Amino acid sequence: MNSTTRTAAFSDVDETLIRVKSMFRFLEFYLRGRGEPPATFARLTGELRQAVLRGAARADVNRRYYRLLRGESARRLADEGQRWFAHEWQELPDGLYVPEVEEALAGHRKAGRDLVLVSGSFFAPLDPVAADVGASAVLATRPVIRRGELTGEVLAPMIGETKGRAVRLTAPLGGLDLAGSWAYGDHESDLPMLRAVGHPVVVGDDPQLAVHAAAPGWGRLLPGPARR
Template sequence: MSSTAAAFFDVDETLVRVKSMFHFLEFYLRRRGEPEGTFARLTADLRAAAAAGTPRQVVNRAYYRLYAGESAERLAAAGEAWFERAVEDDLFVPETVTAAERHRAAGDALVLVSGSFFACLDPIAAQLRADWTVGTRPVVRGGRLTGEVVVPVIGAVKGRVASAVAGVRGVDLARCAAYGDHSSDIPLLAAVGRPVAVGDDPVLTAHAELAGWQRLVPAEPVRAAV
């Protein structure tokens, strides 16, 4: 990646309309032949924890424990199938995809930064021709997920990702852009010279207005998806 600038994009509800981790999990359980109600049962505690204000990093780790023992190869194949189905259901947010295309045309490197994982991110990155994708990396041993992750790519970690890209790939953060839809994306947006707050998250919107950040409000709000 020889560009001197990059455009960093959060993924869920920024580039795509859904929370990919949950959307994929529901698809995967159905594909695996699990009984009706399995998805709701497995995610009930995660949703309750999120509603109670449990830090996103903690919820993120708990989510990946649901995959303990699962084959990484099988998950990757399911991710491709999930993506094909999701694209048919209007997966992408047109305004941010257009922004990504504009950055690519200008010669900026595209970097996806997400708490999601390879099953979801790899097909999305391929479709958008991302130069680099940094997601939460599950620990894999003997081809199977252990249920643990290296580091949840959430909150302050996203800001550190931007700094790492700048150091390793030689991009100038002052010339870089970043797009995110949630207050947890503030560290990523604050790391660059051209931050863009996507959507109408109240905390992020208030911060963006005080900081004078650009805003991008899609014509159609992202759906309240699983």
């Protein structure tokens, strides 16, 4: 690697960098802010859970989520995302971040590596997280927006193989050396992203990922239990 080549740390967000599933936590917060009863959130998320139980692909469930936001103002969603981020710090007694991953990513930034978040979530909950941790880029699911409103469609769910392709495409554009870069993920759907770099790190105890974590060159982080 020459002196001008940069490296990066790519990180999944939900249940890797942060303790929660941002899409669902944000949706619950957003609906409550609109005055919707708790039953609305339960009904909408129940439909998504039923799709999972019927064997729907993770990417398909991701698309279904964004259809719930059809007609919503992109600006309002972004504003509510900032409020949601502040609210989570009040709701979660142990903080929003998984401390072991937060510390690891802070170390990469200190070493001069780019920090890139890679997530199936979207701009509303992700932008405040990215700003807070100092991410240089976010590779996320991009809802289609027309005349300031979400259409309910997305360009491509940032799930599975799409994560791997996004990381590989980002490298030449940003002058990044993937062989010298890191990636962090907690779920088997993060495997394409983890395999795209020279230093993959498995976060948590996902059984499918645990097999890969034992391979040479792979790292592992096992976060401790939350304080009570």
